[in-house]
Amino acid sequence: MPVQNPLARLLTGLGVGSRPLEPIVPRRTLDDVILPPATRRAVDLALVQVTSRDLIFRQWGLAERHPTGLALAFNFAGPPGTGKTICAEAIAHTLGRRLLVVRYAELESMWMGETPKQVVAAFRTAREEQAVLFFDEADAVASRRSTLLDQAAAREANTVVSVLLQELEAFDGVVIFATNLATNLDPAFERRVRTHVRFEQPGPVEREAIWRVQVHPRFTPLAADVDFGALAARHAVSGGDIRNAVLKAALAAAAEPGPDDRKRIHQRHLEAGMAEVIAAKAVMRQSLFDDEAGHGRGAADRSLSTSGWLAAAALRGSLAPLALAGLSLLVATAALVVALLC
Ligand SMILES: Nc1ncnc2c1ncn2[C@@H]1O[C@H](COP(=O)(O)OP(=O)(O)O)[C@@H](O)[C@H]1O
Numbered sequence: 001m002p003v004q005n006p007l008a009r010l011l012t013g014l015g016v017g018s019r020p021l022e023p024i025v026p027r028r029t030l031d032d033v034i035l036p037p038a039t040r041r042a043v044d045l046a047l048v049q050v051t052s053r054d055l056i057f058r059q060w061g062l063a064e065r066h067p068t069g070l071a072l073a074f075n076f077a078g079p080p081g082t083g084k085t086i087c088a089e090a091i092a093h094t095l096g097r098r099l100l101v102v103r104y105a106e107l108e109s110m111w112m113g114e115t116p117k118q119v120v121a122a123f124r125t126a127r128e129e130q131a132v133l134f135f136d137e138a139d140a141v142a143s144r145r146s147t148l149l150d151q152a153a154a155r156e157a158n159t160v161v162s163v164l165l166q167e168l169e170a171f172d173g174v175v176i177f178a179t180n181l182a183t184n185l186d187p188a189f190e191r192r193v194r195t196h197v198r199f200e201q202p203g204p205v206e207r208e209a210i211w212r213v214q215v216h217p218r219f220t221p222l223a224a225d226v227d228f229g230a231l232a233a234r235h236a237v238s239g240g241d242i243r244n245a246v247l248k249a250a251l252a253a254a255a256e257p258g259p260d261d262r263k264r265i266h267q268r269h270l271e272a273g274m275a276e277v278i279a280a281k282a283v284m285r286q287s288l289f290d291d292e293a294g295h296g297r298g299a300a301d302r303s304l305s306t307s308g309w310l311a312a313a314a315l316r317g318s319l320a321p322l323a324l325a326g327l328s329l330l331v332a333t334a335a336l337v338v339a340l341l342c
């Protein structure tokens with residue numbers, strides 16, 4: 001059940017540790033992000049746009065002549081766990097700026113009715129801190145939402161899109177949106193975001209490199225039997241899955257008996273970690289499916305019972321006067337008979 005307000009969140013303890021607006025000092029660099037060649041080229045081009053924009057508009061003074069429409073807006077589109085978030089962090093790192101992360105879904109549920117104000121605040125903070133503004137998981141904000149059934153929510157969503165476009169127009173920094181759905185962006189938004197970078201699932205070569213960057217080159221104790229090439233070839237998964245598998249493997253290795261300095265992460269730990277991640281994903285998919293099916297059924301039930309109720313009401317509405325009329329006719333006939341007989 002979505003938690004709708006800050007108090008409820010506080011009471012349920014949800015949202016602890018993930019704030020809707022969070023400035024981050026970037027640590028990861030572009031070397032930590034392993035991308036297929038086409039994606040890497042697109043990211044490099046995006047960076048060239050940022051650095052040459054700085055040269056043209058700041059050093060060459062063109063910003064004074066052309067004060068609006070200077071924001072550089074990028075959309076990183078791709079499936080979960082393909083490195084959109086760490087790439088945004090690495091870009092901020094390259095530019096020597098902080099990354100201001102806006103977790104849009106959190107922001108929206110935490111500040112129901114105040115979302116547009118919060119969006120304005122995010123741009124203001126980014127301006128003050130000269131930070132790279134990053135709308136993580138921005139599908140909701142960027143997509144067409146006139147389909148929303150709830151009128152108030154639909155109005156707010158439309159307001160958010162127009163506020164966002166206004167803010168983008170007035171902003172002169174770098175804004176990155178991360179979306180999981182490449183399609184279905186609001187057309188006005190689509191026009192404003194000129195550079196779309198597509199994040200693809202990694203191929204075997206990238207996967208092997210991702211396995212490698214997930215461990216520390218010096219401190220992580222890997223056993224001699226570890227074969228990242230084999231893991232990469234066997235499991236066609238995302239970078240996020242590889243990360244989770246490595247963490248599970250490390251936990252399992254650390255939990256084994258014996259002195260710490262003898263502990264090693266073995267291939268079997270990594271394989272088991274990956275098996276767990278894959279199993280967990282299957283469970284997630286299953287429950288998502290069940291949930292959807294359940295919702296489907298629920299909605300059908302609701303609409304069925306609604307129509308049943310409506311029909312009953314309609315019947316009640318039309319039958320009641322009829323019954324009343326019938327009854328009075330009966331009484332009148334009885335009265336007539338009595339009158340005639342007497
Ligand atoms: N392309 C990649 N290169 C290196 N690590 C990756 C890559 N993709 C994902 N990861 C790992 O998975 C984690 C989650 O990735 P993230 O950037 O949050 O994905 P997304 O934002 O696309 O859902 C990262 O912290 C990183 O450890």
Ligand SMILES: [Mg+2]
Nearest residue numbers: 084085136178
């Ligand atoms: Mg992410």
